Amino acid sequence: MDTDIITVENLTARFGTNIVFEEVSFNVRKGEILVIVGESGCGKSTLLKMMIGLNRPVAGQIRFQGADIFSSGEQILGAYRKSIGVLFQSSALLGSMTLRENIELPLGEYTDLSPEEIDRIIKMKLGMVNLAGYDHHYPSELSGGMKKRAGIARAMALDPQVLFFDELSAGLDPVTAVELDDLILKTNSALGTSMVIVTHELESIYKIAHRVLMLDKQARGIIAEGHPRELKERSTDPRVTNFFRRQKPEASF
Amino acid sequence: MKVNMKAPYTKSYRVEVGSAEGRSVFGLSGDFSISNLSAFTSEIDARIRAIRPAFLTMDFSAIRYLDSAAALAFLTIKKREAQNGVDCAFVHLSNEAERIFSVIPEAALAQPPLKPQTERHNVLIQIGQSSVHIARDLMAFITFIGELIAAAVYTIRHPASLRWKDVLFYMHRAGVDGLPIVALIGLLTGLIIAFMSFLQLKQIGANIYVPALVSFAMVKELGPLMTAILVAGRSGSAYAAEIGTMVVNEEVDALMTMGFNPIRFLAMPKVLATILVVPILTIYSDFFGILGGLIIGVTSLDLTVTTYVTQSVKTIKVFDVVTSLIKASVFAALIAAIGCQKGFQVRAGAQDVGKFTTSAVVTAIFMIVLTDSIFAIMFYYIK
Ligand SMILES: Nc1ncnc2c1ncn2[C@@H]1O[C@H](COP(=O)(O)OP(=O)(O)OP(=O)(O)O)[C@@H](O)[C@H]1O
Ligand SMILES: [Mg+2]
Numbered sequence: 001m002d003t004d005i006i007t008v009e010n011l012t013a014r015f016g017t018n019i020v021f022e023e024v025s026f027n028v029r030k031g032e033i034l035v036i037v038g039e040s041g042c043g044k045s046t047l048l049k050m051m052i053g054l055n056r057p058v059a060g061q062i063r064f065q066g067a068d069i070f071s072s073g074e075q076i077l078g079a080y081r082k083s084i085g086v087l088f089q090s091s092a093l094l095g096s097m098t099l100r101e102n103i104e105l106p107l108g109e110y111t112d113l114s115p116e117e118i119d120r121i122i123k124m125k126l127g128m129v130n131l132a133g134y135d136h137h138y139p140s141e142l143s144g145g146m147k148k149r150a151g152i153a154r155a156m157a158l159d160p161q162v163l164f165f166d167e168l169s170a171g172l173d174p175v176t177a178v179e180l181d182d183l184i185l186k187t188n189s190a191l192g193t194s195m196v197i198v199t200h201e202l203e204s205i206y207k208i209a210h211r212v213l214m215l216d217k218q219a220r221g222i223i224a225e226g227h228p229r230e231l232k233e234r235s236t237d238p239r240v241t242n243f244f245r246r247q248k249p250e251a252s253f
Numbered sequence: 254m255k256v257n258m259k260a261p262y263t264k265s266y267r268v269e270v271g272s273a274e275g276r277s278v279f280g281l282s283g284d285f286s287i288s289n290l291s292a293f294t295s296e297i298d299a300r301i302r303a304i305r306p307a308f309l310t311m312d313f314s315a316i317r318y319l320d321s322a323a324a325l326a327f328l329t330i331k332k333r334e335a336q337n338g339v340d341c342a343f344v345h346l347s348n349e350a351e352r353i354f355s356v357i358p359e360a361a362l363a364q365p366p367l368k369p370q371t372e373r374h375n376v377l378i379q380i381g382q383s384s385v386h387i388a389r390d391l392m393a394f395i396t397f398i399g400e401l402i403a404a405a406v407y408t409i410r411h412p413a414s415l416r417w418k419d420v421l422f423y424m425h426r427a428g429v430d431g432l433p434i435v436a437l438i439g440l441l442t443g444l445i446i447a448f449m450s451f452l453q454l455k456q457i458g459a460n461i462y463v464p465a466l467v468s469f470a471m472v473k474e475l476g477p478l479m480t481a482i483l484v485a486g487r488s489g490s491a492y493a494a495e496i497g498t499m500v501v502n503e504e505v506d507a508l509m510t511m512g513f514n515p516i517r518f519l520a521m522p523k524v525l526a527t528i529l530v531v532p533i534l535t536i537y538s539d540f541f542g543i544l545g546g547l548i549i550g551v552t553s554l555d556l557t558v559t560t561y562v563t564q565s566v567k568t569i570k571v572f573d574v575v576t577s578l579i580k581a582s583v584f585a586a587l588i589a590a591i592g593c594q595k596g597f598q599v600r601a602g603a604q605d606v607g608k609f610t611t612s613a614v615v616t617a618i619f620m621i622v623l624t625d626s627i628f629a630i631m632f633y634y635i636k
Contacts (some may be wrong), residue, residue, distance in 0.1 A: 081512040092507035094499075106511050174574045 005030050005161060005194055006051070011060035013046045020046050021220045023060070026213055028162060033188055033195045033208050033249045035228075037243065038215035044198045047215070048166050050087050052198065055079055082110055085155030089167040091147040093139040097124065098148050100135040125153040129183060145176035152183065161194060163187075168199040181207050202246065214240060266293055270300055276342075277306035282315030285323035294326050307339060307356075314345035324353045397516075397594040401524065404517045408525075419522035420529075427488040428530035432537060434487070435480055439538035442475050443545025444465055451554060460554045464564035467546030468539075472569050472577050476539040478625060481584035484531055485617035489592035492523050493613035496596025497606040505597070520593035524586060531585035532578045539577070576632050583628075584621050591617045 006028040013020040019064035020043035028034055036044050037224040049055040051062060053069055061068040069080045093102050103122045107113065108210050113121070128133050129149035139147055155163055168184075169177035181204050187193055188208075197203060203210060212231060216239060224231055224240045266283035279300065285293055301309070311327065313319075327343065334341045338520070374382070408415050450466045496519055498608045499505050505515050543565050550556040556564075595613035 049506075054506055054509060078512055079512055084510070086507065086510045088503040088507055090503050092522040094504055094507075095502070105513075109513065240300070 085160035091151035276308035289321035423526035439541035443542035447546035447549035468565040471542035492592030497599035527589035
């Protein structure tokens, strides 16, 4: 099991009396791109919020390097947070800071690098996401796609082992979305970073996913797991095939 | 002379009434859309009322343009007439028209609104619920104060962890930018007290006590109070709105996943800056208050500047100044803490930001007045 980086076991999420999912178990393997799909409201964001240590589950465990991130004390949670990077749907760059300062945040907090080294790293990260030269821009001066890329640069600042993305290409035009996919593939293959991605874009899923998990609202859990093409061709579950075989223009209006 | 009356708009549709095989036929032609919806529906209704058909056919063959609102209107007419026993049929629909009719979700039209999670209850239950909310608010505030104290202790032990740049920024925002208004309000308050007391005291020839009254009132009560209320309005609200917006934009979540403690990162600099700056503002306010009194004293009371100043200074004891500054610091801590805590309570949406910003100001002013009365009693006994 040394290829698993995160192990999720019997996870349950509940808001009041509304059980979102129950007893969900899966793992994230080293270096894989894991895509989580499912209809709106099935709990993808909720699951992601737990996996990045923001929301405590009602029951179950999320283990990183053998220890449950929620019940093993602040130290483990802190170490876990240093090993992951998160790209939020709205990018969540701090609006009062320039891109440079945003990327500098984790670097300044967790490393004792000299200012020159930090400066070099920031320039490299900005270059990796095609934003070279935007050091002193504020997030409000960027387009949605640029903000996403800047968010990735910040998420990658500490060279995390796992990157999480909620609604990867939501609100982006197709060209920008394709650029983002390429960036993800490049980062994954060059740095070996594992990725956990929530997205609805079929094209993007076929292009980047090594493995797909499908959540379902009625089933309150995972109903399918596998490579997207395999799921498309082999699955006999209509809920799965409907998703993977849906026509390109999603509806006629 | 004949005036050429132009029609206000050219009618874009026609309804021609005819009959075939025992059915009344409405031949529709032209454009049917949301922009002429009320016109064509009332025309069709009028025609139906006029001829009272038992069998009605609507012929769509000559329709040039149809939108979903118009399609819905036709469907509504059809359903209504069906209830009146009229057999109403649509014929010669083009492919586009078929498609538009096919996307009208008939089940959704009949669907009653789902019950939202929060149900309306009767008055007693509502009172109970709001009591629970108030208790919960209080608990949340006490918890927040605890976390803030823990953050303060951490900051004292690791001063380098504090974002000093932010502290300076907020000192500038709350302090320097606030000076003009604090000075102006102080000056006017001094003027008013001097003027009011002068009106009363001159009746017994006790003008000489006006300076004492003004400086006593300013330093002991009005200086700290007015300043605190102004800071609550200017900075407390700004803190709540700023943090609230960051919550909405997931910025606070992002900070947490990067391993930052949001209270240390966002609240600490604001609280510290406010505590440092409000006492200074208070001294400013005191000074301008006394200056306001001086203006009245010199212009209407025939006191010289020297007499006024000596009289003022004689009244104020070091104890009064010190307690006034202590009060100011406590008010500052309250304002900043409440502002930040309300900001963190925001859950989602711009509405929440507005709600908690207002609540930050109202709660802060209430707490200021409450603490002020506690201080008044406390200092009375300490003395
Ligand atoms: N803070 C909350 N309080 C109460 N219920 C919530 C909360 N957040 C989410 N839910 C509920 O949890 C369920 C899952 O929500 P979640 O946001 O995880 O869905 P999702 O799969 O991310 O959907 P989408 O694709 O639309 O983003 C929904 O039924 C929602 O009503
Ligand atoms: Mg979601």
